[in-house]
Amino acid sequence: MDMLSIKNLHANVEGKEILKGINLEIKAGEVHAIMGPNGSGKSTLASVLAGREEYEVTAGEVIFTDKELLEMSPEDRAREGLFLAFQYPVEIPGVSTTNFIRAAVNEKRKYHDLEPLDSVAFLKIMKEKMKLVEIDQSLLSRSINEGFSGGEKKRNEIFQMAMLEPKMAILDETDSGLDIDALRIVAKGINKLRSPDRAVLVITHYQRLLDYIQPDYVHVLYNGQIVKSGTRELALELEEKGYDFITDEVDSTANNL
Amino acid sequence: MIDLTYFKAQFEQLQMEDPDANFTALRQENFDKFNIAGLPNYRTEEWKYTGISNIFNQIYLPGGHTLTTADVDPFRIPGHHKANELVFVNGRFDAKLSNILSDETEMVVLSLKDAANGKYGPLISKHLNSSNVLIKDGIHALNGAFITEGAFIYIPKSKVPEHPLYIYHLLDSRAQPTMAQPRSLIYLAENSSLQLTETYHTLGTADSFCNAVVEVVVEQNAFLEYYKIQNDRANANQVNTTHISQIGKSYVHTVAVTLNGGTVRNNLNLILDAEGNETHLYGLYLLKGKTHADNHTLIDNRQPNCYSNQLYKGIADDFSTAVFNGRIMVQPDAQKTNSFQSNRNILLSDNATINTKPQLEIFADDVKCSHGCTVGQLDEEALFYLRARGIPKEQAQVLLLQAYAADVLAEIKSLAVRAYVEKLVYEHLSIL
Numbered sequence: 001m002d003m004l005s006i007k008n009l010h011a012n013v014e015g016k017e018i019l020k021g022i023n024l025e026i027k028a029g030e031v032h033a034i035m036g037p038n039g040s041g042k043s044t045l046a047s048v049l050a051g052r053e054e055y056e057v058t059a060g061e062v063i064f065t066d067k068e069l070l071e072m073s074p075e076d077r078a079r080e081g082l083f084l085a086f087q088y089p090v091e092i093p094g095v096s097t098t099n100f101i102r103a104a105v106n107e108k109r110k111y112h113d114l115e116p117l118d119s120v121a122f123l124k125i126m127k128e129k130m131k132l133v134e135i136d137q138s139l140l141s142r143s144i145n146e147g148f149s150g151g152e153k154k155r156n157e158i159f160q161m162a163m164l165e166p167k168m169a170i171l172d173e174t175d176s177g178l179d180i181d182a183l184r185i186v187a188k189g190i191n192k193l194r195s196p197d198r199a200v201l202v203i204t205h206y207q208r209l210l211d212y213i214q215p216d217y218v219h220v221l222y223n224g225q226i227v228k229s230g231t232r233e234l235a236l237e238l239e240e241k242g243y244d245f246i247t248d249e250v251d252s253t254a255n256n257l
Numbered sequence: 258m259i260d261l262t263y264f265k266a267q268f269e270q271l272q273m274e275d276p277d278a279n280f281t282a283l284r285q286e287n288f289d290k291f292n293i294a295g296l297p298n299y300r301t302e303e304w305k306y307t308g309i310s311n312i313f314n315q316i317y318l319p320g321g322h323t324l325t326t327a328d329v330d331p332f333r334i335p336g337h338h339k340a341n342e343l344v345f346v347n348g349r350f351d352a353k354l355s356n357i358l359s360d361e362t363e364m365v366v367l368s369l370k371d372a373a374n375g376k377y378g379p380l381i382s383k384h385l386n387s388s389n390v391l392i393k394d395g396i397h398a399l400n401g402a403f404i405t406e407g408a409f410i411y412i413p414k415s416k417v418p419e420h421p422l423y424i425y426h427l428l429d430s431r432a433q434p435t436m437a438q439p440r441s442l443i444y445l446a447e448n449s450s451l452q453l454t455e456t457y458h459t460l461g462t463a464d465s466f467c468n469a470v471v472e473v474v475v476e477q478n479a480f481l482e483y484y485k486i487q488n489d490r491a492n493a494n495q496v497n498t499t500h501i502s503q504i505g506k507s508y509v510h511t512v513a514v515t516l517n518g519g520t521v522r523n524n525l526n527l528i529l530d531a532e533g534n535e536t537h538l539y540g541l542y543l544l545k546g547k548t549h550a551d552n553h554t555l556i557d558n559r560q561p562n563c564y565s566n567q568l569y570k571g572i573a574d575d576f577s578t579a580v581f582n583g584r585i586m587v588q589p590d591a592q593k594t595n596s597f598q599s600n601r602n603i604l605l606s607d608n609a610t611i612n613t614k615p616q617l618e619i620f621a622d623d624v625k626c627s628h629g630c631t632v633g634q635l636d637e638e639a640l641f642y643l644r645a646r647g648i649p650k651e652q653a654q655v656l657l658l659q660a661y662a663a664d665v666l667a668e669i670k671s672l673a674v675r676a677y678v679e680k681l682v683y684e685h686l687s688i689l
């Protein structure tokens with residue numbers, strides 16, 4: 001079954017074209033990785049998929065579980081089962097993390113005509129997921145990400161993912177800035193989510209996360225387009241040779257045109 | 258349309274019907290002032306951004322005076338069983354509807370008139386009308402011209418009443434537009450303390466106008482905690498003046514919350530008249546519809562070593578208008594004054610307006626004063642983060658606005674009053 005199907009996606013930010021025709025098919029059960037140099041458009045792609053309004057889609061379509069993703073509000077995308085772990089999670093003083101996650105979980109349940117979880121049921125699930133991602137209670141009783149270290153913010157993203165159990169998770173450099181233990185935990189969170197009816201897209205610069213999660217496919221995003229796709233051996237090749245061997249080829253083809 | 262003639266007729270009738278010598282001269286003095294100043298308009302100093310002339314485009318009949326306890330019930334603050342409740346109906350202190358639990362050794366509650374004719378007479382003649390020192394406009398004088406059945410509250414020396422005081426101002430506009438001019442004088446003797454909350458509500462759908470004045474005197478080592486909660490109908494207008502004289506080294510902590518209403522003008526004036534006074538003023542206004550809320554604060558530092566801190570925060574949505582004017586005066590004797598002021602605003606709609614103005618008048622050289630005002634928008638990044646987790650836009654906005662309001666609400670030290678206000682705020686924001 002197709003989980004996410006992106007066809008010829010173009011998007012602008014502040015009048016400048018950043019995504020220049022992205023094509024990507026992700027099937028249920030698969031794990032894909034997107035790699036690519038800084039500024040190539042990886043986070044832009046993630047933001048467009050999550051529904052950020054500053055990004056203007058100028059062409060293309062995205063089908064998410066049979067629905068037109070681009071026509072949905074960000075909250076509906078989330079409630080349909082799309083999850084984005086942000087590269088830079090925002091701090092929100094004054095809003096308690098626990099209350100926020102509870103609201104998010106219950107909004108999703110409401111959307112799917114399920115009764116909201118009461119405190120007891122919610123706490124039980126929370127305890128279980130806290131254990132999974134080894135996150136401390138004291139962190140969750142604080143305001144969202146306020147004063148969290150870089151690694152704690154990332155862990156909080158994974159915790160939210162575990163709580164919301166999305167169909168399709170997009171992780172934007174969730175592995176960056178993590179120590180070895182945290183990396184292992186993030187990988188565990190992702191692997192736990194892995195199932196025949198879910199899919200994962202990880203955006204990363206490093207092989208080390210891919211060692212843990214073993215993606216089915218690896219893509220290289222460069223200058224707003226996916227310029228190469230392959231299996232996980234491609235990631236190893238990139239690790240060894242850098243991006244130049246791909247980007248040079250792309251640039252010279254472009255120059256020869 | 259009502260004008261001077263209309264008020265003159267009412268005034269003369271009052272002077273005739275109520276010839277209490279304690280008040281006739283005072284009323285006359287105020288009426289003369291009103292007669293000269295007239296009602297404020299946009300040309301009046303301090304009234305540039307707040308127009309009240311429209312309020313006087315119609316006749317207000319003196320409202321009836323017969324409410325039952327059941328009429329009061331919907332407006333009681335939860336936890337009122339453990340509070341002293343004082344009720345004003347159409348501007349008049351209603352002793353029958355009031356419910357004072359505290360023993361009079363802890364808290365004295367009398368009508369102004371009874372108090373003036375008894376042992377508190379000298380205190381009243383000394384302090385009633387002291388607000389006129391700082392405020393000279395016609396609408397303030399109008400209240401003074403009609404002083405009749407106000408309330409007098411006295412906390413005796415070294416007393417800390419076990420129960421707080423809630424004052425409910427009810428205006429009955431069920432039969433016709435109603436105007437009320439409540440007046441109170443509150444006195445905290447040495448070493449005493451008072452926790453006071455005031456609310457304002459209109460019963461009925463016709464317009465109402467409340468022109469309220471409270472004067473408070475705070476003696477040495479006394480502690481005043483004062484919460485003013487304004488959440489009335491969209492056609493309920495209000496000019497609300499609080500004058501606090503800290504005549505001994507004392508501590509004053511106020512929080513003013515304005516939610517629904519028509520035109521609401523608050524004057525909060527303090528005279529720091531003893532060395533070492535400490536004053537904390539907080540305000541929160543969450544405006545929508547066509548509500549116009551104007552907070553004027555004035556701190557007159559007259560003695561050395563006083564500390565004051567002000568934080569007023571607000572939101573303006575729809576067609577609402579928020580005005581903040583924070584005036585700090587530091588008199589020549591008030592060396593080593595520390596006075597800080599901050600006004601923060603969030604504009605939620607292109608049609609809403611915010612006017613904010615600090616006004617520092619410093620005549621002493623060794624002082625620390627600072628002020629800052631900001632007008633911003635809701636944090637879009639934060640809003641998107643919440644929405645990206647499935648929280649609908651409106652609810653995400655409520656969460657962020659609640660968070661924004663939280664630090665001011667946290668300044669309501671009374672748990673019962675804070676819970677009451679937090680609920681009002683949540684309901685108010687949920688339909689923003």
Ligand SMILES: Nc1ncnc2c1ncn2[C@@H]1O[C@H](COP(=O)(O)OP(=O)(O)OP(=O)(O)O)[C@@H](O)[C@H]1O
Binds near residue numbers: 014018038041044054
């Ligand atoms: N809001 C914005 N305003 C202006 N330019 C933007 C905005 N967002 C992205 N861009 C630009 O779009 C380009 C792609 O940015 P993007 O964040 O998608 O890169 P990335 O591939 O995620 O890079 P990195 O690996 O550094 O995270 C960059 O040149 C960036 O400056």
Ligand SMILES: [Mg+2]
Binds near residue numbers: 042044087173
């Ligand atoms: Mg990025």
